Amino acid sequence: MVNVQPVKPSQTRSERAREADHPTSQLAQFGADKPLRLDCGVDLAPFQIAYQTYGRLNADRSNAILICHALTGDQHVFNTHPVTGKPGWWETLVGPGRPVDTDRYFVICSNVVGGCLGSTGPSSTNPATGKPWGLDFPVITIPDMVRAQAMLIDHLGIRKLFAVVGGSMGGMQVLQWAVAYPERVFSALAVACSTRHSAQNIAFHELGRQAVMADPEWRGGRYFEHGTHPRRGLSVARMAAHITYLSSAALHRKFGRRLQDREMPTFSFDADFEVESYLRHQGSSFVERFDANSYLYLTRAMDYFDIAADHDGALAQAFRGSPTRFCVVSFTSDWLFPTSESRNIVHALNASGARVSFAEIETDKGHDAFLLDVPEFFAISHAFLQSAASAHGLNSAVS
Amino acid sequence: MVNVQPVKPSQTRSERAREADHPTSQLAQFGADKPLRLDCGVDLAPFQIAYQTYGRLNADRSNAILICHALTGDQHVFNTHPVTGKPGWWETLVGPGRPVDTDRYFVICSNVVGGCLGSTGPSSTNPATGKPWGLDFPVITIPDMVRAQAMLIDHLGIRKLFAVVGGSMGGMQVLQWAVAYPERVFSALAVACSTRHSAQNIAFHELGRQAVMADPEWRGGRYFEHGTHPRRGLSVARMAAHITYLSSAALHRKFGRRLQDREMPTFSFDADFEVESYLRHQGSSFVERFDANSYLYLTRAMDYFDIAADHDGALAQAFRGSPTRFCVVSFTSDWLFPTSESRNIVHALNASGARVSFAEIETDKGHDAFLLDVPEFFAISHAFLQSAASAHGLNSAVS
Numbered sequence: 001m002v003n004v005q006p007v008k009p010s011q012t013r014s015e016r017a018r019e020a021d022h023p024t025s026q027l028a029q030f031g032a033d034k035p036l037r038l039d040c041g042v043d044l045a046p047f048q049i050a051y052q053t054y055g056r057l058n059a060d061r062s063n064a065i066l067i068c069h070a071l072t073g074d075q076h077v078f079n080t081h082p083v084t085g086k087p088g089w090w091e092t093l094v095g096p097g098r099p100v101d102t103d104r105y106f107v108i109c110s111n112v113v114g115g116c117l118g119s120t121g122p123s124s125t126n127p128a129t130g131k132p133w134g135l136d137f138p139v140i141t142i143p144d145m146v147r148a149q150a151m152l153i154d155h156l157g158i159r160k161l162f163a164v165v166g167g168s169m170g171g172m173q174v175l176q177w178a179v180a181y182p183e184r185v186f187s188a189l190a191v192a193c194s195t196r197h198s199a200q201n202i203a204f205h206e207l208g209r210q211a212v213m214a215d216p217e218w219r220g221g222r223y224f225e226h227g228t229h230p231r232r233g234l235s236v237a238r239m240a241a242h243i244t245y246l247s248s249a250a251l252h253r254k255f256g257r258r259l260q261d262r263e264m265p266t267f268s269f270d271a272d273f274e275v276e277s278y279l280r281h282q283g284s285s286f287v288e289r290f291d292a293n294s295y296l297y298l299t300r301a302m303d304y305f306d307i308a309a310d311h312d313g314a315l316a317q318a319f320r321g322s323p324t325r326f327c328v329v330s331f332t333s334d335w336l337f338p339t340s341e342s343r344n345i346v347h348a349l350n351a352s353g354a355r356v357s358f359a360e361i362e363t364d365k366g367h368d369a370f371l372l373d374v375p376e377f378f379a380i381s382h383a384f385l386q387s388a389a390s391a392h393g394l395n396s397a398v399s
Numbered sequence: 400m401v402n403v404q405p406v407k408p409s410q411t412r413s414e415r416a417r418e419a420d421h422p423t424s425q426l427a428q429f430g431a432d433k434p435l436r437l438d439c440g441v442d443l444a445p446f447q448i449a450y451q452t453y454g455r456l457n458a459d460r461s462n463a464i465l466i467c468h469a470l471t472g473d474q475h476v477f478n479t480h481p482v483t484g485k486p487g488w489w490e491t492l493v494g495p496g497r498p499v500d501t502d503r504y505f506v507i508c509s510n511v512v513g514g515c516l517g518s519t520g521p522s523s524t525n526p527a528t529g530k531p532w533g534l535d536f537p538v539i540t541i542p543d544m545v546r547a548q549a550m551l552i553d554h555l556g557i558r559k560l561f562a563v564v565g566g567s568m569g570g571m572q573v574l575q576w577a578v579a580y581p582e583r584v585f586s587a588l589a590v591a592c593s594t595r596h597s598a599q600n601i602a603f604h605e606l607g608r609q610a611v612m613a614d615p616e617w618r619g620g621r622y623f624e625h626g627t628h629p630r631r632g633l634s635v636a637r638m639a640a641h642i643t644y645l646s647s648a649a650l651h652r653k654f655g656r657r658l659q660d661r662e663m664p665t666f667s668f669d670a671d672f673e674v675e676s677y678l679r680h681q682g683s684s685f686v687e688r689f690d691a692n693s694y695l696y697l698t699r700a701m702d703y704f705d706i707a708a709d710h711d712g713a714l715a716q717a718f719r720g721s722p723t724r725f726c727v728v729s730f731t732s733d734w735l736f737p738t739s740e741s742r743n744i745v746h747a748l749n750a751s752g753a754r755v756s757f758a759e760i761e762t763d764k765g766h767d768a769f770l771l772d773v774p775e776f777f778a779i780s781h782a783f784l785q786s787a788a789s790a791h792g793l794n795s796a797v798s
Contacts, residue, residue, distance in 0.1 A: 040666035139666040199650035199674045200642065206675045207638045209668060210682070214631035216615055232613035239606045240639055243599065248734075251598035257705060265703055267439035267538040269608065269695060273702065275598045276605045283609070296668060303672065304664055306656060335647075335734075 021125050023118025024082035025050040025075055028155045036113065036148050042138040046127065049152045050118025051110035054078050054094070055102040063394055064158045065100055066149065067109040068166030068173035071298050072290055074117040077109045078102065083289045092373055099381035100165060113148040114140040114298055116291035123291040135221035140297060142305040146176045160184050162392055163385060167191035167370035168337065169298065172305050175345065178324045179307055187325040187388035189381060192334055192370045194341035195315055196306035201336060204244055205299040208237030212292050221293050234292045235283030242282045247333035247366035251275060315344065316351035326356040327384040329377060331369040357384065420524050422517025423481035424449040424474055427554045435512065435547050441537040445526065448551045449517025450509035453477050453493065454501040462793055463557045464499055465548065466508040467565030467572035470697050471689055473516040476508045477501065482688045491772055498780035499564060507555070512547040513539040513697055515690035522690040534620035539696060541704045545575045559583050561791055562784060566590035566769035567736065568697065571704050574744065577723045578706055586724040586787035588780060591733055591769045593740035594714055595705035600735060603643055604698035607636030611691050620692050633691045634682030641681045646732035646765035650674060714743065715750035725755040726783040728776060730768040756783065
């Protein structure tokens with residue numbers, strides 16, 4: 001496990017910029033001879049991918065698990081976050097003795113291209129200008145992210161991944177891995193995701209983008225140069241997104257109509273209700289760790305994602321003949337990626353003759369359930385990876 | 400029917416201010432001797448209520464129907480809107496031969512206190528300063544709105560309303576009328592509403608308020624004096640709210656993932672998807688007709704609404720002994736005010752011994768269904784009002 005020193009929560013502009021170009025992570029750098037071919041038609045070069053690894057690669061390089069992070073996630077799955085000082089974002093699922101067992105597997109997680117934690121993205125320095133890319137950065141897609149990850153896996157000398165695991169936007173990448181590189185993915189665990197973004201999901205993302213771009217401090221995306229920060233717009237975007245990550249029942253259970261540190265309403269626009277304080281906190285803490293332009297690019301990538309559209313509208317066609325073992329997981333109260341979306345994936349996999357198991361987990365925690373302590377989810381993940389490990393000849397501990 | 404001349408859609412600051420103080424509607428003005436007692440403890444005086452009427456009051460003043468409007472609605476139910484030039488917002492339900500039959504009933508709709516179409520609100524001139532109230536306007540509640548409406552009904556010489564009808568925030572007012580003035584409400588039609596705002600609903604409203612207040616042009620609510628307009632913030636707030644008014648299925652049916660006037664995605668932040676263009680339009684058209692501070696005040700009023708809390712937590716207690724005939728209507732795909740909320744109302748009314756009928760209407764149109772062409776809704780409204788009219792001795796046409 002890589003040990004990372006936490007930085008104080010509120011970064012300065014230069015600190016944020018440093019994390020973009022010189023991250024507190026391992027780096028794979030690709031020169032002009034190894035461009036990343038983007039769906040928009042641009043060859044991105046040079047570029048870099050920041051990543052973390054945990055555990056040890058075995059002798060025959062057959063125990064690697066790639067974790068794909070969600071929209072506002074990053075590579076810091078199981079170590080202290082260099083910006084926030086908080087524990088890794090998936091320490092519930094990943095670690096010694098956990099379903100993604102770092103005593104047994106070699107676990108890799110990279111920051112997606114377009115992100116802001118060290119992989120090339122809009123806050124990285126554009127070598128052509130010496131300034132941050134901003135909106136000159138080309139629009140990227142989920143397949144682009146996966147293509148970059150494949151280059152990283154090549155760079156690490158791994159031909160085939162034992163498993164690719166992810167939730168939400170991470171789950172989209174899992175599905176894209178299986179479609180793009182079926183021979184390189186032994187098993188795929190896709191959680192709380194879909195093969196295409198719905199109109200409602202696009203609508204919520206567009207709302208968030210408009211909130212960011214409406215902030216005069218966004219400055220057409222050139223806020224680094226102007227010394228500004230679209231803090232208020234990004235905070236509003238985060239608040240909107242955060243509501244979609246929780247179920248109505250979870251919000252009711254956590255907050256109900258309880259007032260914040262008071263007996264009576266103030267009859268003002270203060271945060272009278274606990275849920276208001278909570279949302280304001282979610283918004284303001286997010287802007288300290290995330291880049292506004294990355295938020296635009298990554299939401300856009302999710303909106304564009306549509307596996308079937310890339311296969312003449314036939315989802316089953318995309319997976320035809322797949323040798324990968326799939327496990328698809330949904331949560332009953334997830335209204336952002338409802339179970340109906342997971343069923344679509346499962347139907348397509350069934351129609352394509354792929355091997356798939358499916359679990360819908362009863363919880364009132366909403367979309368965020370994949371990041372929370374949900375024992376049934378861990379049990380299912382553990383059983384799926386155990387069974388896949390046996391089939392893959394990974395019965396013993398790391399060599 | 401009052402004929403109103405449409406004004407060009409894009410109002411100037413002075414035009415908006417004029418509509419607030421000197422609306423294109425009838426006015427009931429209350430002087431210092433008739434203050435409006437507000438829940439926050441303030442006596443609001445003087446104040447005015449702008450209203451429209453349709454049809455004729457009969458000789459024994461027994462055929463009056465009060466319509467209560469929703470958050471962004473107004474008194475222009477069945478006439479051309481003075482700002483937008485569009486038809487009245489409830490011409491589907493109200494008019495000759497419609498369920499709320501203007502040939503038979505005397506229909507009244509007033510702008511709520513706190514609104515921006517002529518009833519006293521934050522964009523009205525504060526007589527103490529000669530400037531718009533802005534955030535000096537006292538925070539108002541749903542009971543305050545209803546208290547003001549009761550003063551209007553007194554002013555019109557009507558002791559008892561044949562019916563009170565409304566959806567969403569309008570439905571909240573209907574319920575509050577029945578609780579506050581049970582002897583003055585013969586029948587009550589409460590559509591797509593609840594007796595208290597949920598944590599999720601408060602969260603969406605808080606998001607909208609934060610979007611408005613994040614806009615530097617909001618200027619602490621004093622934008623009229625500064626000659627600014629928090630257009631971008633209010634537009635984002637409207638976009639967020641609008642998503643909640645539609646169901647995911649309705650968004651899918653209307654837009655799916657269709658691109659806007661193009662074959663291929665642009666790989667940019669243009670409105671590639673139709674749903675994005677639609678939302679942007681919803682946002683930008685809203686800011687031409689609605690006041691940003693009113694949006695803050697009216698969302699706040701909805702958040703504070705909690706009938707049970709005002710009756711020792713017992714909802715049934717609030718309705719005990721009610722002589723009113725109730726009809727409660729919900730829509731299957733309304734996730735903002737889901738059927739479970741309507742069932743709570745019905746259970747409380749049953750427990751209190753009140754007379755109530757309940758209909759859940761199957762539709763994929765979401766919360767907005769109450770404003771749209773939903774024949775089952777019209778049939779139920781018609782049947783309920785017919786039956787109530789018989790019981791009220793309103794069998795013949797207007798005298």
